[in-house]
Amino acid sequence: xxxAPSLPVRALAALGRPVVAAARATLELWGVxxxxxxxxxxxxxxxxxxxxxxxxxxxxxxxxxSLVFVAVTLGFIGMVMMYQACLQFSRAIGDLSQxxxxxxxxxxxxxxxxxxAMMLATRVGAGIAAEIGSMKVxxxxxxxxxxxxxxxxxxxxxRFLASIVMxxxxxxxxxxxxxxxxxxxxxxxxxxxxxxxxxPAMVQPRHLALGLxxxxxxxxxxxxxxxxxxxxxxxxxxxxxWATTAAVVGSSFAVIALDFALSVGALWLFxxxx
Amino acid sequence: MTARAFVEFIGxxxxxxxxxxxxxxxxxxGKGEILYIIGTSGVGKSVTIKHLVGFLPIDRGxxxxxxxxxxxxxxxxxxxxxxRVGMVFQNATLFDAMTxxxxxxxxxxxxxGLGWKAALADARRRLAQVYLADFADRYPAELSDGMRKRxxxxxxxxxxxxxxxxxxxxxxxxxxxxxxxxxxxxELSRTLGVTAVVVSHDLPSIMSVADRVAFLYQxxxxxxxxxxxxxxxxxxxxxxxIAGRSSGPMETPGF
Ligand SMILES: Nc1ncnc2c1ncn2[C@@H]1O[C@H](COP(=O)(O)OP(=O)(O)OP(=O)(O)O)[C@@H](O)[C@H]1O
Ligand SMILES: [Mg+2]
Numbered sequence: 001x002x003x004a005p006s007l008p009v010r011a012l013a014a015l016g017r018p019v020v021a022a023a024r025a026t027l028e029l030w031g032v033x034x035x036x037x038x039x040x041x042x043x044x045x046x047x048x049x050x051x052x053x054x055x056x057x058x059x060x061x062x063x064x065x066s067l068v069f070v071a072v073t074l075g076f077i078g079m080v081m082m083y084q085a086c087l088q089f090s091r092a093i094g095d096l097s098q099x100x101x102x103x104x105x106x107x108x109x110x111x112x113x114x115x116x117a118m119m120l121a122t123r124v125g126a127g128i129a130a131e132i133g134s135m136k137v138x139x140x141x142x143x144x145x146x147x148x149x150x151x152x153x154x155x156x157x158x159r160f161l162a163s164i165v166m167x168x169x170x171x172x173x174x175x176x177x178x179x180x181x182x183x184x185x186x187x188x189x190x191x192x193x194x195x196x197x198x199x200p201a202m203v204q205p206r207h208l209a210l211g212l213x214x215x216x217x218x219x220x221x222x223x224x225x226x227x228x229x230x231x232x233x234x235x236x237x238x239x240x241x242w243a244t245t246a247a248v249v250g251s252s253f254a255v256i257a258l259d260f261a262l263s264v265g266a267l268w269l270f271x272x273x274x
Numbered sequence: 275m276t277a278r279a280f281v282e283f284i285g286x287x288x289x290x291x292x293x294x295x296x297x298x299x300x301x302x303x304g305k306g307e308i309l310y311i312i313g314t315s316g317v318g319k320s321v322t323i324k325h326l327v328g329f330l331p332i333d334r335g336x337x338x339x340x341x342x343x344x345x346x347x348x349x350x351x352x353x354x355x356x357x358r359v360g361m362v363f364q365n366a367t368l369f370d371a372m373t374x375x376x377x378x379x380x381x382x383x384x385x386x387g388l389g390w391k392a393a394l395a396d397a398r399r400r401l402a403q404v405y406l407a408d409f410a411d412r413y414p415a416e417l418s419d420g421m422r423k424r425x426x427x428x429x430x431x432x433x434x435x436x437x438x439x440x441x442x443x444x445x446x447x448x449x450x451x452x453x454x455x456x457x458x459x460x461e462l463s464r465t466l467g468v469t470a471v472v473v474s475h476d477l478p479s480i481m482s483v484a485d486r487v488a489f490l491y492q493x494x495x496x497x498x499x500x501x502x503x504x505x506x507x508x509x510x511x512x513x514x515x516i517a518g519r520s521s522g523p524m525e526t527p528g529f
Contacts, residue, residue, distance in 0.1 A: 135369075135370075138365065138367060138370075139363055139364075139365065139367045140367055140368075140369055140370070142324075142329050142363070142367070143363060143367045143368070143369065144369070144380075145329070145349075145352075145356065146327065146356050146360070146361050146381070146430075147380045147381035147384055147385065147429075148353060148356065148357065148381055148384035148385035149380065149384050150349075
């Protein structure tokens, strides 16, 4: 046996361990993404056998779980936001005719997709991590492998596709409700004429494109991050609880980080005019 | 080149987080043999059989199956192995979200490429063979442990595996159902030539079914003999285990 390592060596090792762990986790997360994309090609490419109705079932599960939740939350946020905006606008410039135009632009290119995805990150993310995590700790994933099934193809691919479709669909719904609730608030509380408010003149194709790109990216990120957390679950029910929490935190954080990255990218692309 | 046994472990080592579990395990299993693996809880019995189907990578050593070295295969490479080597998990481990029929049909679909209809029909027949026809459309959560175990066995046997790994198949079963499982293992071996590797603590089933017994102790096969020879062994550690004495020469971690 060699002598015990000296203090600086041990300190370095203690510092290095979390770095190594983080690097390994990043690599694994990346692996889940690549594996899922490869799984789509395996299942839906030439000669692949797509799971029957799996994507539809997952779409239904996501919609069923989140429709009312997203609608109510975005509606309330739209009301509060518009009330605040009208209050500030009327104090600062006393003119509320621009409020609806600016609001729509913000809702389409940012608030709609990002707030919807934040809500989905909690519901959908927790669901995916809990399901996959409990299958992991009860060895059901190993039983799948014994049955000739790649767990990622079987569990994550349908959730991935369904999440993208449903995030886009719920974003459209959430944005519409947010916009409508905002307009209603402006009209009832500040007397803004709905005809002035609901005017799409300022929305350009690039706003719609940015909103759509964000929705698709979030919809892809949530199941990947959550599936990754579920696959990492260790031990027993405690491990599943840990995975579920990590999935909610992780996918919410992913949504924020991607919002920032995509917004910066769009700003740069359009020369600062968004 | 020496001739390899049908299933062979050579100097297999495995540690979890620096804690060694297997420390150079050698074990050769013949075709059609019924080999029981015994040993105290946590000695590495489940780990050993998981190595053979590639659920856990080994640290050092070699594992051979039917003349092919399998320990270095990747996930894809293990697929053909898992078609020929079935495993009945320690906790039955059915898929919660599927009915019994769907559970049994899944490997038929994936490994044998059967259509959904044909696979479901075949699955129903298999469930009838283990007296579960009336429960074919129930979910695992609605069944008793013994029923789940039988369904898991049916699922494993659908693919007509050449080797079946049973992880404590009779634990938690009543004596009648336990002896039925024993009989099933014997029949598989005698009539179909299936090789059975059985992890068990169940002395009556070991004595009546096993061709040979491997006693795992401190990460190695400490003794390998017929059940009768093992029971008559003069080795103090084997004696302590067989007699189930709480004190003796055996060192068990965790106590
Ligand atoms: N995936 C894993 N990660 C970390 N440690 C593990 C893992 N699997 C097994 N071990 C450890 O390896 C040792 C052997 O476990 P194993 O499941 O093989 O025991 P066993 O002999 O089957 O016991 P039992 O009779 O209780 O089922 C235990 O100490 C266990 O903690
Ligand atoms: Mg075990």
